Structures are given as C-alpha cells and as structure tokens.
Amino acid sequence: MNNRPFLAVFAGCWLGEITACHDVRMVFAALLFSGIFVLFFKKQISGWRRAVLFFFAGFLAGALMFVYQNKRFTRQENVLKGSEQVRAAGTAEWKGRTKKKEFLLLSHVYLPDRHLYLDGDVMVYDDDFGHILPGNKVVLTGELLPHEGPSNLGENDMRIYYLSRNIGFTMFPDKKEILGQEKKFWKSRLFSLRNRMSKNLSLQYDEKIRPMFEAMILGDKTGISKDLKDTFTQSGIVHILAISGLHISLAGAGIYRRLRGAGVPVCLSGAAGLTFALSYCVMTGMTGSSKRALFMFFFFVLSQVCGRSYDLLSSGGAAGLLLLLESPFRCLDAGFLMSMGAVMAAGIYREVLPAGKQKTFRDRQIRRFVFCIVVQIIMTPVLLYFQYECYPLSFIFNFLMLPLVTAGFTAGFLSAFLPVFLFSVPASALFSLVVAGTSLSRRLPVQNLVLGKPSFLWIIVFYMGLCLLYKTLKKSSYHKYACLLACGCFLILGVQKKQDKISFLDVGQGDCIALSLNRQDMILVDGGSSSKQDVGQYIIAPYVKSQGYQAVSAAVITHLDSDHYSGIRELLPSGMIRRLYLPRVKKDHAYMEIEKEARQYHVSVSYLSMGSKFSGTDWSMECLHPGPDTGLEKNAASLVFRLKVRGLSVLLTGDLENEGEEMLVQSGIQHADILKVGHHGSKNGTGEELLRQLRPKIAIVSAGKKNRYGHPHRETVRRLNDSGCSIYETSRSGMLWFSMERKRWYLNPKLDIMKQ
Template identity: 35%
Template sequence: MTRRPLCVICLLVIGWLLVSGKYGMNEDSSWTARFYDKKVTVTGQLVKQEQSTTSNQLYLKNNSISYQSKSYKIPNQKQILIFTDDKTSYRAGSLLNISGVCQEIKEPGNPGQFDLKKYYETKEIQMVLNKGKVLSAGRTYWHIRQFLWDVRERFKRTFLQIANEENASVLDAMLLGDKKELDPEVKKLYQDNGIAHILAISGLHISMLGMALHKLLRKLGISWYLSAAAAGAIMSAYGLMTGFGVSTTRAVIMFLVYLLAGILGRTYDILSALALSAVLILTENPRYLTDAGFLLSFFAVLGVAVLAPLIRNTCSCKNKLLESFLVSLAIQLTTIPIVLYYYFEIPLYGVLLNLVVIPLMSLVLGFGIAGGMAGLIFIPAGIFLVSPCYYILGLYKYLCAAVLNLPLAKIIVGKPDLWQMVVYYLLLLAICLIKSKQKSGEIFKWVWGTAFMMFLISRQPGSGMRITFLDVGQGDGICIQAPGGINCLIDGGSSDVKQAGSKRIEPFLKSRGIRKIDYLFISHMDADHINGIMELLEAYALNLAGENASGVSIRRLVLPKLAKKDEEYLEIEKLAKKNKIMVLYFQKGDKILNGRFSFSCLHPSQNSASEDRNENSMVLQMEYKDFRVFFAGDVEGAGEEEMIDSKELKRADILKVAHHGSRNSTLDTFLDAVRPGIGILSCGKDNRYGHPHVELINRLKRAGVAYYATMDYGALEVSSNGRGMDIRSMKNPKNPN
C-alpha cells in the first residue's frame, strides 16, 4: 500500500467523508420549503437540456430566485431543474429567465421505494419547478459545449433515420448517454438480466473507444505524444457531450492517467488511477459515496483489478473463455452486496450472459459509430454500416427473453443490512489475504468462503409476525409476513399514485426478500384497492419453473364471494386463471388456518346483497396467539351494521380503519364492539375526499384509540411476538407512540 500513495489518500478522503457526514443529505434541503407550491421566477445559466417526445427538462446553475418582488440566491450554487412543455432548444450556457411552480421533492414513503429526493441531491439539484415558462433567453453562450450538443443532436437524428425506433433508442443510450427515448420494456429486460451496464457510458465504452482511437492514430504514424493528446482531448469532449455521468467521469480520468503514464514513461497502475478518480469525484461531490452508479462502477473495477487475478491464479486458467467467465464472476462477487442493497435481487445467469454481451459490444460500438458518421453524409451508407447492430441487439433481446424463462432467472434476496455488507467485504478481504501452500487448499478456501458470504448476505426471515401498512397514497396495500415464511397481501391500489404496483408495492416486497405471495386478498373491486394488483398481474410472465419471471409469484388469490360479479371482478379472475393462480372465494364463516395464525372472514355474508362495492367489502380478522388485527376494507353502511348486529366482533389490537377514514365508516357502535388499541388510516396527503374526516377522527379520540395515518408517517410496520407489539414508521423510524 505504501507503493500506492493515491490509494492511501483515497481511503483517508473516504474516511473523512464518513466521519464528517458530508456524504449524507443536503444540509440546505429545507431552504426551498418556503417556495413549495408557489410560482417563482428563476434566472440562471443553462448547463444541460434533455428533450423527449413528451417533455423538456432544463438544468440551470448560478441561480437566483425571485418571489413576491424579493430576490434570493441559491445556496452553494446548486442546480435547478425545470420541467416545461416548451420544445425550444436553448444554447448551452445561455442566461435563461423562467417562471414555474416549485415542487416539493418528497422522501420515499416505503422501504424499497426509489428515493427521488436523495437522487436529486446527489445530482446537486436544489429545486424542481413544474409548468416552466421561459420568459427570456440571453444571446451569449458556451460555444464549445454548444458545438458538442449540436453534434449529439445530429447523431440522434441520424440514428432515427438509419435504424428503427427501438434500436435507435438503444444506440442513443449506448453511444450518446441519452436514455430519454429508451423503450421501457428493453430497459427492464436488460436490467432483469444484469446487462444494463451496457446502456451507460462507462469504462467499457471509454476503454474500447479510447484505446481504439489511440491505436489508430499510432498506426497512422502520429507520435505517442500527439496521439495521446488527441485521444485524451477527444475522449474528454466525448464525456462532456454525453453528460459526464459518474461512471463516464471515472473512466475518462483513468484513461487520461493511462495516457499520461505513457507520456512520462511510467507504468500504468490501475488501482492508483482508480483511487485518483475517486478522490477527484468525491472531493467535487461527496454525496456520490452513497450513489449506486458510483459504487458499482468502482467496485466492478476493483473486481477486475484485484479479485480476478487471484481467482485466475487459483484455477491456473489458460482458456480464454474460462478466463472471461472468471473475470465476470469476480465482478459479481465484488458488487453483489451493492446490487442487493439498491435492487434487492440477483440475475443468476448474468455472469454467463455477459460472456456473450461484452465481446459483441465492441462491434456494436464500432458499427454504431461508423453508421452514425456515414449517415451524416449519406443515409444509405449509414443504414448499411449500422445493420450488424440490428442482429447483435436482436440477439441480446432474444437471449434476455430466453434466460428469463429459465428456473431461478432472478433470485430475490432482499436488502441487506449495513453490518452484513461490512462483514461480507471483510470476509472477502480475508479470503484474498489468506494464502494456502496447496492448490486444493486455495480452491477449498474460495468455494466455501464464497458460499458462506452468499449465505451471510442473504436476508433471513425474521421471527414473529410483521404487518406493514404501505404508503400507496389514497388507497390500500397491506403486507403480512407471518411465521413459517408465509406472506400475505391485502389489496394494492391507489387513486392518486401512478404505477403503485411497480413503483411501491413490488419494490417493497423485493426489499423484504419476499419471492412469493401465499395469499393475495382483495377486499373489493374499487380502483384504489386493485389497480396496483392489476398492474402486477398484467405483467405476470411464467417461466419454465412456473414462477413469475417478471417479479414476485402469487400462489392464491382470495376474493369475496358475491352473487353478482362486475366487470373488474371478472377481469381479476381471468388474469389469475391465465397465470395459473389458484382462486379462492371467501364469505362470512370461512377460515384459513396456518399453524399459529389464522384469517377469518367476517363479511360479506351469504345474505349480503348490496349493490355498493364498499358495503360488500371483504372484512378479515387475523389472529396470532393473543394478537388480533381487524382489516375492514372499505366497509360502511349496511355492511358495518350487519357485523355489529351479529354480536360476533372481538376486541382487536390493531384496526385498519375502513374506507381511508371516511365520514360514514367506523361508527361509535363499531368501535365499542372492536375496542381497538391502535387505528391505522391509509390515505393520501391533500386527497380530494378530505380523508380522514374530522368526524371520524373525533370518534377515534372519544373511543381512546391512538391513530396513525400513512400520509403523515409513511409506511407503518407493526411487529408482534403474539403478545405485545411494536409499531414503527418509514418517515420517523422511532416508535410513533
């Protein structure tokens, strides 16, 4: 290590960032709160513009804000992001004056949910404006950056002319760093198979393009110094043109260090170059220390530089294909904890798939650039040269679809705790440092050491009962993790959150390591209870093992037994049967018994004949030892009165308050019968229904019921060992009590 002072400096910088806490949330994030939902005017220089067919995003820096005739300066010169319908292309560095409505950047309400606030802070975006309107634009601009922007736009237009829309969008992402028009299905297909890295401008791209350019210039007889200077300048300009993402910045810095080493007659050391790039990036923006892209980029290089040689030496590898496999395996071993921490699942066959994908990438890059450049001059020539990309990208797509059909294509593990990650890397370090004199001992060490690390990083199921009332906005979604590894879901939908299924419910399930839902209960067919479930069922895709290749598998669907079925009810049944999900029908008196816990149906009864969906809601009572929870769906009116008249209601520790806290639900007589200790309200902030209604809140207070709303606390998690209980919230990890 003393021979690598840059590595020591890098470790000291990272240590200082960890101790000082400067990698954490933006200390100035509350500064913009005064402007939320208010119309303001901002003035700043345009540093980035992202256009798509549906939106235009402008990024301003060196900003000032005007509100109610007062002017404010953005602290620390952070960026402002403006969303506008204006499709005008503005020049780089031009001074723009824009009005818009300041948007609150909300923290995630559920475990596993994408943290948009943290993402924006990592990108140093201080404020977001919607409904932007450009009032004026200055004439002065940055000529070099504007030239690069123009080149990028010309290539984008050319790709659309020489390739079909899907392939053009993939080439835009791979070569220009523009993912705005990327087909969501293609993006998800690549992500699910562990090859999404080829869609980002990274070390793979920079090394392939940079080294090819440098060698070409040398073959043309240009001196090392001039060819290195030219290659370095061109790759730096390429990085600037594509937006200088964190992996691009790392790769460009390392490439420049490689060229500088050659100019100075020094040996290029990959670890020193990696450390230097880390120091430069983190000094500029410490928050990258918690960014998935930064961590994956750097740890992948560590896998190639450190772990791969050790594994190759252990195996005495001389076969090129086996060597490529071992390099891919080394990258997997160094990045698995990070992949799980941010994405919760492992694409099992990604190592093998990359053996095909990565070698062919050089052809995609080469023919893509050649076709794009030729297309600038003569479209037919561009079509001819880019045509090999069609077949390679088609092969990628075919292989990805085929792999997802294999058993265990994606292994959902869950989000590991930080201590698990630390111990994992300490064990990996120990395996690297401990040497055995015999080859068999080395192999034994790697095999069993790796197996133990995999076991350690896997999320183990907890004991007892854990119930999570998800924050789905104005809707319902409840997950129950019961003893014995039994997982249940009650409802899943929202009337004010788009894609509640894929954006909130499924990420939560994966973050908890939930691979299957044993019982999916649907209380009734209102959209705010089923549209997220419908979204997941419509994306359902069975692989060869009969598992859901696109996400979490569902074993049984439990529906209220009704005499009359509406259109939504029939559609749910159809989707379930199509996906080979067993359908059960529940009515009053039916029970599901599973070891130490049970579900009892209290409503609807055989005599229930209301036309109102809410009154026909399936009402469940769950019991675990002495712990009882009442899930009321949206029941109200005649349905609630029918249960009260039955005299069968029991005291409950937890009540999921009916109908999101509406005025006409959860009557005093109902509360007297159930006598809940805690009431959970699932509703969205500032919803148009006024939930929870003040009269309902007053009824809860009179009954002495402590209540918590997901709109205030985010997801609420109740855990119990069958006697006592503990409640925690997402937005306030401490006990709300």
Template identity: 30%
Template sequence: MTRRPVCLVCLFLMLCMCLADLAGVPLIRGTPLPETVQTYIKKHPDSVICGEVQRCQATEFSFSVYLKQVVLICRSEKIPIENVRVFLKTEEELPAGTAVCISGKLEQVEAPRNPGEFDSRQYYACQHIYYFMKNGIIKRKSRAYSGYQQFLLELKDRIHTVLKLSAGRDAPVFEAMLLGEKSELDQDLKLRYQMAGMVHILAISGLHISILGMGLFSLLKRIGLGNAGAGLVSLYVMLQYGMLTGGSVSAMRVVCMFVLNVGARVLGRTYDLMTALALSAIFLLLDSPAYLYSSSFLLSFGAVVGLGAVSPHLIRITGAKGKAGKALISSLSVQAVTLPVMLVFFGEVSVIGILLNLFVLPTVGGVLISGLCCSVLGLFSVNAGRAAAVPGRILLWLYEKVCTFAGKLPFCTWIGGLPEIWQSISYYLLLASGIILAYVMASGIQKKEENQLAVGKKVSENSDKIRGVFRKAAKRAYPAGIFLLAAAAGIFVLSRKPGKELRITCLDIGQGDGIVLEIPDGGVFLMDCGSSNKKNTAQYQLLPYLKSRGISHINGIMISHTDKDHISGIMELLEFMEQGLTSVRSDALILPDWEEPPEVYNTLIHLAQSAGMKVLQVESGNSFRMGEAGFHILAPAKDALGEDVNEEGMVVELEYRDFRGLFTGDAGEPAEKAILNRLRDVDFLKVGHHGSRYSSCREFLDQVKAEVAVISCSDSNTYGHPSPETTLRLKKSGAKTEFTMKSGAVSVCTDGKRMWVQRFLEE
C-alpha cells in the same frame, strides 16, 4: 496497498465522508444548503430564481429545464442554492448557456416513502440539485448563450434522430449505450436485461475506453501523430464525449481513467489500473460527495475493483487457464465485489447473469461499433446508417431472446433482501480473509512445486505423470475450496433476516391501498395494491418493498374489491409474473365470491391463471390458516351480487396468538353495521375507504376498540380524505391513528403479545 498510496488516500477520504454522515453533517445525504435558506424556502415556496440553462428535457407529460449556478432572489439579496430542475408551464426555446429568471413553486426533491423505493433525492443530490420548481414561468431570459454547449446538445439530438430513423425499435438501446440516455428505453426491456444480469451493457463502461478511446489513440498513432499528438487529440475527443453524454458517473469514470491512461503513455510512465480508479473516485467525490451513496458510483467502481484487484488473485488461486476460464473468474469476481451493493439498492441479484455474460460481453463491442458507425454514417445517409445498424440489431435481437428465456427460469435471480451494515461489513471481511488465505496457500503450493523442479525431481512413468496431474489438481483445489467456503459464509451472513414478529406494512402508494402481511414462519400475503394517482405502483413501490424484505414468494393475494385504487398494482404484478419480468411468484389469487361481478373481475382471474396461480373465491364464514396465523372472512355475504363493490367487498380478520387485526377495504357504514355481531376487539384496524366520512361509524369503532388504526391516502387527493369527522371518531374511540401521507410506509409489528409501530420516514 502500500505501493499504491493514492488508493489509501481514496479509502481515507471515503471513511471521513462516512464518519461525517454518521455525525449528521449533510455532506452525502440531505441538503447542504444553510438551515436558514431551507426554512425560508419552506415558508416562501412561491419564489423567483435566476440561473444558467444546462439542458432541456421534453417528455410526454412535461417540459423541464436544468439550471446551474442558481440564485434565489430574496428582496434585493441573491442566495446561492446550487442547481435546480424547473418544470415549465409552457415549452420554450432555451439554448444552453442562456441566463433566465423564472418564477414558480420551489419544492425539495422528494425522499423515498417506502423501504426499497428508488431514492430520487440522493440521485439528484449527485447533480447538486436539491429543489424542483413546479409551474415555472419565465420572466426574463438573455439573448446570449453558449454556442459550443448548444452545438453539443444539437449534435446529441441529431444522433438521436439518426438512430431513430436508422435503428427503429432498437434506437433507444443504441442511444443508452452510446450517449448514456435511457429516458426512451422501454421499461419492459430494461426489466428483462436486469433479470438476466445484462443491464450493465446499457450504460457507458470501460468498453468505451478500449473501443472508442484507445481505438482512436491507436489509429492516430498509426497515421504518424506519435504518442503526444495522438494522446492530445484522443484526450480532447474523449473529454467532449464525456460532455456529450451528460456527465453520468460511469461516463466520467471512463473519461477520467482514459485521461490517466493516455497521460501515462505520453509521459512514458506505467499505467496502474487501481491507482487510476482511485484518482477518478477522488475527483468525483470531491466534486459531489453524494456519489458515495449512489448505486451508479458504487457499482461502476466496484466492477473495476473486481476486475483489477480480485480477479487476478482468484485466477492464481484457481489456476484458471484459457480465455473462457479467466472470463468466468472475472465475472465471478465482479459479482462477488458488487453483491452487497446490488442487494442494498435492488434487493436482488441475477444468478444466471454470471454465465450469460460469458457469451454476451465478447459481442457487446460489435453492438457498440455498429451503433457508432450507424450514428456517423447516418448523419450523411439514412440508408448507410440502416446498413451499419444491421449487425448490432441482430445481436440485440439475440440478447432480447436470451433475456426472455432467462426471465422464465425459476433460478434466474436471487432475492436476498436489504442487508444491514454489519452484514455487508462481515461479508467483505470474510471475502477478503478467504482470498488472503487461499492466495497464501496457492503461493506456497506453487513455491513447493518450483523447488521440486529446481532439485531435478522428475516423473518418468506415464502412470506417475497422470497421478502427478491429479495430485496437482487436488492441491489446487484446496485454496479454491477455502475461498468458496469464505464466500459461502459471507453469502449466508448476508441472507440472514432476523426478526420473528408478524409484520403488517401499509405501503404509501398515494391514493390507494397496498398491504403486505409477513408471518413469522415465512408466509406472506398481499392485501390489495393500487392507486388512483400513481402509475406503476407494482414496479416502483410494491416490488422494491418485497425485494428489500427478501420476499420472493407470496402465499396469497387478497382482493377486497375491484376499484382501480385497490387492483391497479395487482394487475401490473400479475402481468410481470406472466411475462417473466419478476422472480416474485404467488400461489393464489383470493377474490370475494360475487354472483354478478364486474368485467375487471374476470380480467383478474385470467391474469392470475396465465401467471400459473390458483383462483379462490371466498365469502363470509370461510377461514384458513398459515402457521399460527388465522384468517377469518367476515364479508361478503353469501348472496352478494357484486353490484356495489365497496359495500360488498372482502373484510378479513387476522388472528395471531393474542393479536387481532381487521382489514376492511372500502367498506362503508352499511357494511360495517352488517357485520357488527361478528366483530371482536382488535389491536389493529386498517381504516375503511381511506378515512372517508362515510366509513368508520361510531357503532363500528365502539365494537372493535382498535388500539392502532392506519389510514392509507394521498396528501393531494381530491376526495377530502381523511375526513376530519372520521379522524375525530377514531380519536374518541381511543385509537392511535397513523397516516401513510405523513409517515410514508407504516409497519405494525407484533410478537403475539406486544405491538409496536414503525414509520418509514422516521427511521
């Protein structure tokens, strides 16, 4: 490391940034704008801003424009507020570089509201975007714009059109690999690649350097331009390529390292991979410190560290020979370095991907070249573009089949959960110690063998030679064994999940319910999951939470009733299970026993059976246990028809040692009064019907005497939930009421005697 001072500078810079973050300096997280500016925007959300257009983005549901160098107009003063993404009311033609003034409502980019949920605030902070403007109306715009920036955007749009015409359904994959644009990628396909550990091929990587950058550099040298000429031309092309791809962190790392590589060749200097990586990191972090906590930054740079710093040592330690052996060690090195990062951001790691990448990575260059030729030739002839896309499309078809097969394997991914900081640090210390000890031992063995050869010690007999080979292999196994032991110890530390309490987590999924029950002996139950104002709640809220907690197995999924805001996420989860798009599995679907259920009830049964689950129907009087936890079904009644799904929904009492909890679904006053004689004092109450005025009647609350009550609802719902009358009744009953719309996910924990509440937005 002392021979690479730039690497030390990079590590020191990262350490200083982390310390600043711990000290509360909004350098990496939060909004670096002055507190006075943030307060003003909060009090005056309806504002006017001026800025320069970077690019526009049109989707099925919105049209937005990215502005840079934005100023907030406050009376006659102009206050800089970095960059802003504006969602316009109407679509307008806005070339890059156009100066605009827009009025609308400024809102801070929303932070995640559940454990494991994607952090949009951190993602946009990397682009210096801290505010969105909603319902934007353009008041003024300039006629002048940047011709060159607009040319790059139009070229990108043209390539997009060419790929769409030439590559058909594979066009989004080519576009992700060539342009870094993933907005049109099919979500199911992306999940398949992620399950198989192949999602990295959908991003711009070091492969682009070797194929696009170094390929062009070598070609220009062959035609006689020399190092200087070829270097300058290829540098210019790659810089423009970086601008064309939108400046993603992986693209900018690739471009930075290519610039340093070619610059070293032109100047006659030696290119050092780790020094180039450190310089690239310094440039990116100085431009945007928020990158330090970005998954894209950490995974992109971590992969190169694995290949450049860890892999050579492991190859020497293991004595790996041949391309296949070295490729396997390289794949393991990348996985070892990025393992904690993957768990922190995704909660899971693809196990099968270590092997699949051995066969996939050597062919990715073919897909890239095919897509590149398709893009270039397609500009002149669509038929020529289609022909060029054929090899790449065949490979992509094979990739998809491999991903589909891998996703159905029970050992495809390991859901390890979100590690604590101390666990990640301990893992890296153990890994580094293992590598150092194994390397020292391997070096000692190699030196001893060289000394033996130097003094002329030879083995003459064939049997002795054979024994010598086995003896040498055994000696090589010792260093490898030390490394494997250290790595296994590190993984063990990462996978440890402290805590022996029962945990009830009410997720914030907008206007709906989603409750996860974790029982100390390892049992997990899910009670409802759905939303009437959010889509894909399983993908974006439920599964990230389960993965962050290291949950891969659900004992049972309970459905209180069949309204959309209680089952939409469940249906999505069951579809994922059936299609092999998640490693989370469940034993049973538990439904209220209705004589004349609605059609969606039968759909749920079909989905559960297709996912390999049992279907259980329960009614009042049924009960079952999981370890020390007991579940008692209080409703529906035995003769329930299922016509009024709210009033005939499932009501469940949970018993754990001295703790009692009650889950009422959307039960209203009639259902509450019908079970009064079976109710006991409870510690926890999931408030019925999202705090509706027609639920949680006085008689019911007086009977259950809940200490903590949780209302799950959205702050933008149109139903008036929670009702002021209901919250007042809860207060008078002595219950401490929690709201997901205020606190994000709310977790109620108990050891069977004490009870405490954890609010995600306060953590």
C-alpha cells in the same frame, strides 16, 4: 493499500460520508474506536502506517464534506418550504426526454423575488419546452419541490439520487420565458451533433434495435421497453445500456492508441483522446459513470506522459475520491457504487490472479470466464443492497455476450456518424443475436435469487471474510477458487432474516397491507393508489423483495376501486402474484377486467365472502363481511378481515362505511388491538358504535398527503380520539409496521426510525 494512497483516501472518504449520512455522532464514535484500536495494535499495523493515516484523513474529510453539503441543501429546503409560486432565472444546461415528459436541467439558478441563489441545479419537467435550447437564459414560474426520501422499506431514495447529481429541486413550470443566449458554442454544437446522430440511427435501424443504440451511444433510454430492460436485467447485462468505461475507451483510448501507432507524440495523442472523450461525455449528459471513466482515462494519459506505470486501483481510487468530494451524496448512490464496484473488482482480479502467459485462444477465454465469475461474486453484495436479488447465471451471459456487444457497439457508433450499410448491417445482426441470446434467460429454471436487503454489517463481514480466506489459503494452489466458492455459499445463506410483520405501506391515496406470516408466506391485502403512479413497480415489488420473498403467496382485493388494486394489477404479468382473491359480489367492468388478466397470466383466482378463512402456524385470517351477493354498494361491500397472529388481533376494513359498517356492528364484532380505519378516514365510516365494540389501542389511517378528499376527516379523527386509541397516519409517518421481537409486538414507523 500502503503503496496506493489514493485508494486509502478514497476508502476513508466513502466510509466517512456513509457514517455521517446515518448519524453525525457516529463519526466521533468511529474515530474514537479506531484510535483505541490503533493504540492497542500499533505493532501489528506499523507496516501499514501510511495507509492508516491516509484512511483517517479521507474519513474526516468525507464526514465534514457530507455534513456541510447536507446542511446547505437542508437550509434551502427549509427556506423554500411552503412557497407556492416562485420565479427562477437560470441557464439551460441540458435538454432531454423521459417516457412521458421533456426535462430541462437549469443551472446557476437565482430567485429574484427572494434575492436568493440556489446551491444546486433544478430539474424542470414539462410537456414541451418549445424552442428552449442548451445555453438559453430562461425565467420559469412554478413551485419548487424539494426531493423527498423513501417512505417505505425497499423504496428507492430519490433524494439521494438527485442530490448526488447536484439537483436540489424539481419544478413543473406554469410560465416559461427566454431572456437570451449564453455563449456556449461548444455545447450547442454538441447538442446539434447529438440530434443528427439520433436521426441517423432512426434511418438505419428498426424499432426493436434502435432504442438499444440510442441508449448505448447517446444515453437516451426513453425508447427501451420494460420487457427488454427486464430481459437484460435477468441476464445480468443491463449495464451495457449505460454510458460507461466501454464508451470512453472507444471514444478516447481508441483515438489515443491510433495516433500513437501513427507516430504522433504522446502529449498530442493524449490531448486529442481526452478532448474527444470529454466531448462525448458532455454530449451524452455527463453521467457519474462517464465522469469516472473520463477521470481514469486522464490518469492513464498522465501516466504515459510522465513515463510511469498505470495502476487500475490507484486510478479508480483517485477518480472515486474526486467524485465524492464533488458530491458527497454519491456515497449512497446506486449508479456510483455499481460503477466503482466494477472497477475495484477488476483491479482486485488483476492483483489476485495476475496475467501469465496466455499463448492460446483457450487460455485467454478461460481467464476471461474466471474474470466474469470473480466480478460477479465481488459485486453481488452491492447488487443485493440496492436490488435485493442477484442473478446467479449472469456471468455466463457476460462471458458470451460482451464480445458481441463490443463489436456491435463499435459498428453502431460508426454508423451514427456515417449512415452507411457497411456499419449498420453488421451492428443490427450482432445486436439481434444479443437480444435472442439474453431472451434465453427467461427460460432458465433459475432466473434470479431474491435474498432481501443485506445489512451494512453483513456486507462488511462478507468482504472481510473474502480477505481472510484469501490470506489463510494463500499457500494452497487452489486457494483462489476456494475463496470464491466459500463466498458464494455465504451469499446463498439468506441475507434478510424473515420475521412476522404486519406492514401498512405508504402508497399515497390508497391502501396496501403486507402480511409476512410464519416467516414463509407474504400476503397482500389490497395494493393500489389514485395519487401515485406505478406503485406496484416502485413500492410494492421492492418492499416484497427487500424482505426476502420471491413472490406473493396471495393477493386479496377488498373491493374493485383502483386505489385498492392498481398495484396488484401491475404485478400480474411479472408472475409475482401466485393467487388472487376477489370478493364474491356482483361483477362490474373493472372486476371482469382484472379477472380476465389474472387468468391470462396463469394466476389462480378464488372468491371470498363471510366465513372464508386463511390459516397457518400461529396465525389465522377470517372474513367477517360481507355475505355472498349481498347487493350492497361497492364500498359497503368491502371485504373485512380479522387477523390473529401470535396474540395480536387486527381488523382490516377496506373502504367499509355506512350500511356495511352497520351490518358489521349488528353481528357483534369483538375487540381488536389494531384497527385499519375504513375508507382512508372518511366521515361516513368508523362510527362510535363500531369503536365502542372494538376498543382498539391503535388506529392506522392510510391516506395521501394533502389529498383532495380531505382524508382523514375531522369527524373521524375526533371519534378516534374520544375512543382513547392512538392514531397513526401513513401520510405523516410513512410506512408503519408491527413486528415481533423478543415475543412482544412493536410499532416501527419508518420515518421516525430514520430521524433517530
């Protein structure tokens, strides 16, 4: 690193932004600690003086840039907070489609009614933007919505995702107006070319193959089915569906090498290659990974023009530094870290295992196989941090499939320009082999390992251990392989330390209680929402995996309203639910449908009523209501459970109200420390007599922000306050969980911890 200043500055900049993102005060603490460390060990690091200085310069620059950018966006979010309708004038930069709506990226946005220019872009979603094209000057009227961070453990941080792309707000417009056309001939021609290439692909490929080429060549992933994406993810080659260095090397480097081979001067060849690569990046939406590849190709051309050698690590460090300075929020963006991680892994591989003489085909394949293993081990901590699981056999699929993908992509890329069977037939055949090969991943006994989300400290220890092992075993002829084996064993040791935890997830207007008991079992009591879509995929499953659980031992549905089971229903096809428990009540259409789906996906179904009981080491959960086939109304017949775990008593009431609550009171219910308030805080439940018998210390209300029902109702809140208990709402605090630490239970509201 001493001879690679750009790499040192990039590492410092990234770490400075990460530190400032968690707490600005940590920046000064880190600088103070580092200063003391350098003071005490100045003799040992004297040879690394330049690298240390560059690292500190990058650290300070990164921290300051993040603080500045964060304050800019936060200030505008506060200014526009609570505004219902605004007029926004700007330039349409790009237009595309998601699976459900069209989107428009609006830049240079001005709010005429407030005389305010927005610092970032605005992402606009609508069913149809009609004749609006890139380059149009438009005026849109609607509500500007700031991006919110995660409200649950394991949930994706959409604020970081959008701000890393310089998108400050989202809008769903009520009115749209075109004012004129900005002169952007180049971009409009590229947009037309993109549409023509899309039509050419549609004419040549069937519905199974076409979406893959649209994703790889045009960056349009709307046609990728969930099943195909899951197959590629489990085999570890989902990265081929993103615009990345492979595309830039074919689009730019391919042009450069052919012109150089034809005797064209290096400057003209480089200019032609860069122009083609830049045009391709703009045409496909200029993603972060394509920007990184474009910068690295520029540095490659620059090295050739200057007659200098090209260093992959220095080039990657310089590209990463430019991207971080452009948008400091990239320091925690999954796409950016995956892209940079792959570059750094490739560069480290070249340093650790330099290329020797590879005379035979066998030698080249062995080196490529080892490369796949090295990259996978180096990338695993990053994968675990964002996905909570890794795919141990993905290096095999990368080794086998990438040559087919490269050849297939080249033929498909040419067929998008020249729609002739000479290119489309081999491209289709190659990708049919890729799909068939990756589908084998679902038949393997070990598809994925769910280890949970590692701490940032664990990742640092992992990489430090990798470096120390390499240095220690450097004299051994097998030191490189020993390092890889040791780090692989370290990964298997379990990243997430499981603990007893009772979690009330923020699913909007709905219920989901996740019980992590005995450090072995994960039990769900309800899991659905009427205000948020795909809660199973985006909230429940990520939470379960982030805690280190491969599957849910049991999922209990208290009653058959969609806001209590929609997420559980989503998870049935994935095999994440091992056993489903339903109330023993009269079956309606929804009941029979979910019962049928459970059996279709080979999920065991059992039935619960008063007296049913679960138990394990130091915990038990008993059903208190209703009796079998009581004939009560759906909400009144909700399953009610008393959970006892390590001295804590919790009452889970589903949507209990009216007659059902009266029956529970008449049964003489005992004290509970925690009450999950029935029916999201409806005034028809949680009566005074129930509270008098329970005497709860804490009441949890699970309801959506600004929900149309007005939950929790004022009458319910008043009764809870009069009973003397503390009230916590998921709509205000986000996910709430109780965990045992040092033999005591603690309440941990997610959002409060993030603010501290």
